[in-house]
Amino acid sequence: MATPEREYVLAHKNDLLHDLDEWLRIPGISAQPDYHGDVHKSADWFAEAARKAGFPTVEIWPTDGLPAVYAEWPSDNEDAPTVLVYGHHDVQPVDPLELWHTDPFSPTVDGELLRARGASDDKGQLLFHLLGLRAHLAATGRTSPAVTLKFLIEGEEESGSPNFEKLLDERRARLDCDVVVITDTGMIAEDVPSTVTGMRGLAVCDVRFHGPDLDLHSGVFGGAIPNPATAVARLAAALHDEDGRVQVPGFYDDVLELTEDERDLFAKVPVDDAEFLKFAQSRATAGERGFSTLERVGARPTAEVNGIGGGYQGAGGKTIVPSDAFVKLSFRLVANQDPRKIIASVEKFVSDHTPEGIDSSMSWEGEGVAPCIVPIGTPAYNALTEAISTAFDGLPVLPTREGGSGPEAALQQKVGMPLVFLGVGLPDDQIHAPNEKVNLPMLYRGAEAAALLWSNFARLGKAGLRET
Amino acid sequence: MATPEREYVLAHKNDLLHDLDEWLRIPGISAQPDYHGDVHKSADWFAEAARKAGFPTVEIWPTDGLPAVYAEWPSDNEDAPTVLVYGHHDVQPVDPLELWHTDPFSPTVDGELLRARGASDDKGQLLFHLLGLRAHLAATGRTSPAVTLKFLIEGEEESGSPNFEKLLDERRARLDCDVVVITDTGMIAEDVPSTVTGMRGLAVCDVRFHGPDLDLHSGVFGGAIPNPATAVARLAAALHDEDGRVQVPGFYDDVLELTEDERDLFAKVPVDDAEFLKFAQSRATAGERGFSTLERVGARPTAEVNGIGGGYQGAGGKTIVPSDAFVKLSFRLVANQDPRKIIASVEKFVSDHTPEGIDSSMSWEGEGVAPCIVPIGTPAYNALTEAISTAFDGLPVLPTREGGSGPEAALQQKVGMPLVFLGVGLPDDQIHAPNEKVNLPMLYRGAEAAALLWSNFARLGKAGLRET
Numbered sequence: 001m002a003t004p005e006r007e008y009v010l011a012h013k014n015d016l017l018h019d020l021d022e023w024l025r026i027p028g029i030s031a032q033p034d035y036h037g038d039v040h041k042s043a044d045w046f047a048e049a050a051r052k053a054g055f056p057t058v059e060i061w062p063t064d065g066l067p068a069v070y071a072e073w074p075s076d077n078e079d080a081p082t083v084l085v086y087g088h089h090d091v092q093p094v095d096p097l098e099l100w101h102t103d104p105f106s107p108t109v110d111g112e113l114l115r116a117r118g119a120s121d122d123k124g125q126l127l128f129h130l131l132g133l134r135a136h137l138a139a140t141g142r143t144s145p146a147v148t149l150k151f152l153i154e155g156e157e158e159s160g161s162p163n164f165e166k167l168l169d170e171r172r173a174r175l176d177c178d179v180v181v182i183t184d185t186g187m188i189a190e191d192v193p194s195t196v197t198g199m200r201g202l203a204v205c206d207v208r209f210h211g212p213d214l215d216l217h218s219g220v221f222g223g224a225i226p227n228p229a230t231a232v233a234r235l236a237a238a239l240h241d242e243d244g245r246v247q248v249p250g251f252y253d254d255v256l257e258l259t260e261d262e263r264d265l266f267a268k269v270p271v272d273d274a275e276f277l278k279f280a281q282s283r284a285t286a287g288e289r290g291f292s293t294l295e296r297v298g299a300r301p302t303a304e305v306n307g308i309g310g311g312y313q314g315a316g317g318k319t320i321v322p323s324d325a326f327v328k329l330s331f332r333l334v335a336n337q338d339p340r341k342i343i344a345s346v347e348k349f350v351s352d353h354t355p356e357g358i359d360s361s362m363s364w365e366g367e368g369v370a371p372c373i374v375p376i377g378t379p380a381y382n383a384l385t386e387a388i389s390t391a392f393d394g395l396p397v398l399p400t401r402e403g404g405s406g407p408e409a410a411l412q413q414k415v416g417m418p419l420v421f422l423g424v425g426l427p428d429d430q431i432h433a434p435n436e437k438v439n440l441p442m443l444y445r446g447a448e449a450a451a452l453l454w455s456n457f458a459r460l461g462k463a464g465l466r467e468t
Numbered sequence: 469m470a471t472p473e474r475e476y477v478l479a480h481k482n483d484l485l486h487d488l489d490e491w492l493r494i495p496g497i498s499a500q501p502d503y504h505g506d507v508h509k510s511a512d513w514f515a516e517a518a519r520k521a522g523f524p525t526v527e528i529w530p531t532d533g534l535p536a537v538y539a540e541w542p543s544d545n546e547d548a549p550t551v552l553v554y555g556h557h558d559v560q561p562v563d564p565l566e567l568w569h570t571d572p573f574s575p576t577v578d579g580e581l582l583r584a585r586g587a588s589d590d591k592g593q594l595l596f597h598l599l600g601l602r603a604h605l606a607a608t609g610r611t612s613p614a615v616t617l618k619f620l621i622e623g624e625e626e627s628g629s630p631n632f633e634k635l636l637d638e639r640r641a642r643l644d645c646d647v648v649v650i651t652d653t654g655m656i657a658e659d660v661p662s663t664v665t666g667m668r669g670l671a672v673c674d675v676r677f678h679g680p681d682l683d684l685h686s687g688v689f690g691g692a693i694p695n696p697a698t699a700v701a702r703l704a705a706a707l708h709d710e711d712g713r714v715q716v717p718g719f720y721d722d723v724l725e726l727t728e729d730e731r732d733l734f735a736k737v738p739v740d741d742a743e744f745l746k747f748a749q750s751r752a753t754a755g756e757r758g759f760s761t762l763e764r765v766g767a768r769p770t771a772e773v774n775g776i777g778g779g780y781q782g783a784g785g786k787t788i789v790p791s792d793a794f795v796k797l798s799f800r801l802v803a804n805q806d807p808r809k810i811i812a813s814v815e816k817f818v819s820d821h822t823p824e825g826i827d828s829s830m831s832w833e834g835e836g837v838a839p840c841i842v843p844i845g846t847p848a849y850n851a852l853t854e855a856i857s858t859a860f861d862g863l864p865v866l867p868t869r870e871g872g873s874g875p876e877a878a879l880q881q882k883v884g885m886p887l888v889f890l891g892v893g894l895p896d897d898q899i900h901a902p903n904e905k906v907n908l909p910m911l912y913r914g915a916e917a918a919a920l921l922w923s924n925f926a927r928l929g930k931a932g933l934r935e936t
Contacts, residue, residue, distance in 0.1 A: 204785035211750060212750040214749055218798055219668065219871040223765055224755045232701070232776070233795070235701075237698070237706070238705070244691075276692070280684055281682055283824075283827075284823075293692045297692045304787070305778075305779065306790070307778065307780035307786065308776055311775035317796055317798060317833050320775075322775065325776065357750055402687070404687030
């Protein structure tokens, strides 16, 4: 039997389609300066939509780059908890344009699919929230939401959120809340509802090895002078042992290992290696022995060689001992690893692997990104999975991990509150690729889950929500 | 007491200077097509000089590239052995021109130095032969040399001798001889006469590793897909053990180890690591444990990474698992290593180091270059060192090894006769660099040594020369 929330959503889905059609026509590509005017228009559009939905407070928050939108709707119950919803209104670039079957900024409905850049990532998901909020009010007969809602919708997520932490610091006083809901992720499949329970942290570096001050003739000097290309190769090779374990001393010291229960849940996720390999266009999996592919990309820390170079790069051969070589490394971190400790360990590892006669230098991208972890089984988590499960006709909700790294960890750290993920993208949504689409029924289910979630959170109250 | 040969040389040294001044003005740079007309002129000049010196047969031998000069002067003693002298008349490019202190093609005498491109490599050395031959005739009172002389003077040595083996095959019948004399090398110092006793062979390859068919997001796929940049790093790292020994199975199987006597002679060579490091602009030596620098570059086989690449090459970081990576390797070989066996061993090694899910491909530069070895103590070797020693006032002649690889091995293989090196360049001659010079007294000593050598070879006779 359908919930009143679902009945409202399905009765008003054309409103969602209408809004999508308008907003998706604005090419707000944050990574391309030519489109920055459109990113401003996109922010203005969402601000106006939030006002129309009933938010009494809607503000454009400028940054040193592109603007965020902030919308706030206090509950008339002054004891109600406050929920901070995060998403983003900017979109990915569309190149190569010739691979699109339809115009990326002319939304096209094809049965239950809607194709356009941003349809899934992230405009479609933000619009399910606006419809879900209306359903929440209609189904509960309220004139304000059962929880105080704060929406923080960033405009630079697709270009690395360069000004997000500063924005959080500037606006910290406005962002007090009891729980954070992230809406920018996906589920396993249309009939396999799931929620993200962790995103990995990240530390990225560039290591330079300098040997002789000029490229040397390998006939005259080869075999007697330390070779920086060999040295970077030995460094990169030393990163892993034969079992795929990272060999940087102390690397795993702080890792919060998966519990048996978590591993059991991971094992139930119906993603098989064949499908993963198809997405990866690879012929084999690899990685840390003793863990599944899903665990490797979601729940285990990794070290990856992103680039390597040095010496002769042209066609054929050139018999030199090169003067310089480099390797670019990135480390994905999981709970409770601290990027600063990892950076220090890697610096020592590089130093220990720098041969005599070679000078090494390293540079890091900032101070790294902390991992983000959602404990399973907390009241906030249970409230979320109950809402999602209801929206999916009672199906169980599986926990997943995202291998990537985003601004969520910063948000979690700044506000210091529990965080959950409500996102309804699908693995084949082609986000960041040509022909992005969204499954419209997923948006309807997302709207219903959001509508139910505000009631669930209200029942828990402030104290209940913060329990861990 | 000076030999008659030396008296003649010193009495006629102005002829040598006059010839040098003419020939060095011809910019016969074989590597640069703009100068190919000059390479032809250079061949014609030497052919005319050989005729003037008395050679009854002088021919220009065309190739698919640039011409060689062939000159033959039969001894009137029909039992006399035949000596094939190898050198080259082309020169290196002169860039960067702004680093020259004098015009590279306006020979400039400065005390006992003569500066010009080709002064030492190789025109000066070929001209000491012409003066030496006149001294030989004058001192012995002969009207033809005591041995039959054949000069084969290549025109493409400085651009890799691409047509030399074909020329040898085409002209093989004309090249019968009893001993080969290579004149294109140097000595340790002005007061440390020496002769080359080996040049290393060479095998050069490019290894390509292909992983996923596209660069992957390391957050989504990292740690679960085989990384070709890691794979090339592990391959390159596996080439050597901690003692600098090459780990390709069978690599050392055929190596003719240095004898204790040879090692004693190497140890006497007054080249120290500090000087070597200054030339190399490096801060440390490295290499196979248990061998000196001179042994490492001259007498030991090596594996060197000449280039490595893959994945992101730009500034900063990019969190990908790259699709492709490569490594360029070269192997220097010593007697009695067979390049074909080494190539097969390396192919197996690469195959054994190709992880599942990675495709490897390899390409080799031709079939490799065989090493060239001059046994110490043969009659031909002793005849050579006796002639050099006399020209250097009785100083002992030390054996050295050249780390590089040249056309000598092909010549040795094609004619199948003993080979010795008579060259008087010095380490600071700046060959292949700006401000090339030659020490004129070294040319005079070379002329005297050549003059004496023909008499020494004649005394040994055909059978004596070929003894090993």
